[in-house]
Amino acid sequence: MSGALVIVGDSMLDVDIEGSANRLSPEAPVPVVDAERMWQRPGGAGLAAVLAARSEADVVLITAIAGDAEGRSLTELLTGSGVRVIALPMAGSTVCKTRIRAGGQSVLRLDRGDGTAAHDTLPDEVAHTLADARAVCVADYGNGITAHPEIRKLLSRIGGRVPVVWDPHPRGAEPVTDLALVTPNESEAQGQSAESLRDRWDARAVCVTLGARGALLALRGGGSRHVPMPPGIGPGGPGDTCGAGDRFAVAAAAALGRGADALSATADAVAAASRFVAAGGAVGVSTAAAVSGATEPATTADKTLISRDIDAIRDRLRHRGGTLVATGGCFDLLHTGHVRLLHQARQLGSALVVLLNSDASVRMLKGPTRPVMPAEDRARVLAALACVDAVCIFDELSPEAVLERLRPDIWVKGGDYRAESLPEAEVVTRHGGEVVILPTVAGYSSSKLIASARS
Structure with a gap:
């Protein structure tokens, strides 16, 4: 399997301002929101790309x-998430969508910016990238990318040999013909059946997403299937569905790029979108930004916990609410690569737990001369980092047993793993969590540093 997973579409900057609303304004009967936290993230096709980069290399x-x-800011957020950006010219200003939320509920959304894609001649890099793609996901948000004549020609040209998934928009251009899969949601279908949309767009398959009810898939040549949400996955409450459609389309494109058929890809996408909503939605891929005058929700003394009692850690952090992120490893000599991984992991949620291999398990993994630092010292160094909320030392070779009890919303690993190849992935996904692979910093290795010091 070669080539990149390519996202084509309209990007924007999304901002979430979260706070509490306990009183009404004296000027009008509207709630006053006291801002406590602000988050920024790429939106539209940018969010689709960030979500793809969490599992695709x-x-x-x-x-x-x-x-x-x-x-x-949008470019920095994208490149910082491991996405390679081919930037086309834009006429107008960046589209920004700001949601103001209180008590977990949206109070207001403020949209600004009038940017649309300029239909200039494309750089050669666009054609080469699409021709070499493993799969393509088109995330149309009605701001002109899918109406670009050259882009439409290129997508039509590759559609017969490269799986293309098109997530349409009511204000966007019609999908090109003979696509592997088109994925409108129930509202975008505007009362039309999946079969009629399949015929209208001359697509090989159309999938109408139905939120918590799964999806309806219509295949070329007849036949339709209802693909339900997998049992045991779903938020305790209504959940934040912002970004669920992007997660669905990206997961379907990735599955098709691996050789799956439309039905299997749809089932993968339904499961991925369900886990995404259960794990807190788009907030989990947002970057925290300062809110002037706001106070931190927890003091330093209340923030960091070192314990072997994973139940106590879980209960304490779950009580604070939000998205719980976990990662793990030996962390024997903390280096730049570790710090970057931990910082990026913390940005995915509201709290980060580090599962730390004990001295005995490090010896079994690394050999009799390791670790060079005892577990308690390694834990104290980790706990001193502002991005770490708790450290739990465990004795097993694999964190599966600890994850069975912690049940994080997101489990982070660094490196060249594939999510499905990790033995602990089944535990995480079975409890509604999501596995995220973050790129490591080249040239940094605890083993190499230790060997160099000893030589």
């Missing part, structure tokens, strides 16, 4: 980006 985003401050 090579992700390219073809999108229009403005040269304003918001566009620069």
Whole structure:
């Protein structure tokens, strides 16, 4: 399997301002929201690309980006998430969507920016990238990318040999013909059946997503199937569905790129979108930003916990609410690669737990001369990092037993793993969590540092 997973579409900057609303304004009968936290993330096709980069090693985003401050912030968020960006010119300013939320519920959304993709001549890199793609996901948000004549020609040209998934938008252009899969949601279908949309777009398959009810899939040549949400996956409450459609389309494209058929890809996508919503939705891929005058929700003394009691850690952090992230490893000589991984992992949620291999398990994994630092010292160094909320030392070779009790919303690993190849992945996904693979920093290795010091 070669080539990148390519995302094509309209990007924007999404902002969430979270706080509490305990009183009404004296000027009008509207709630006053006291801002406590602010999060930023790429939106639209940018969010689809970030979600893809959490599980795919090579992700390219073809999108229009403005040269304003918001566009620069958007580019930094994308590249910092491991996405390679091919930026096309944009006419107008970056589209920004700000949600103001209180008590977990949206109070207001404020949209600004008028940016649309300029239909200039495409750089040669666009054609080469699409021709070499493993799969393509088109995330149309109605701002002009899918109406670009050259892009439409390129997508039509590759559609017969590269699986293309098209997530349409009511304000966007019609999908090109003979696509592997088109994925409108129930609202975008506007009362039309999956079969009629399949015929209208001359697609090989159309899947109408139904939220918690799964999806309806219509295949070329007849036949339709209802694909339900897998049992045991789903949020305790209504859940934040922002970004669920992007997660669905990306998962379907990735599955098709691995050789799955449309039915299997749809089942993978339904499960992935369900886990995404259960894990907190798009907030889990947001980057925290400062809110002037806001106070931290927890003091330093209340923040960091070192314990072998994973139940106590779980209960304490779950009581604080939000998305629980976990990662694990030996961390024998903490280096730049570790710190970057931990920082990125913490940005995926509201709290980060580090599962730390004990001295005995490190010896079994690394040999009799390791660790060079005892577990208690390694735990104290980790706990001193601002991005770490708790450290749990465990004795087993694999963290599966600890994860069975912790049940994080997101489990993070660094490196070149594939999520499905990790033995602990089954435990995480069975409890509604999601496995995220983050790229490591090349050239950093505890083993190499230790060997160099000893020599």
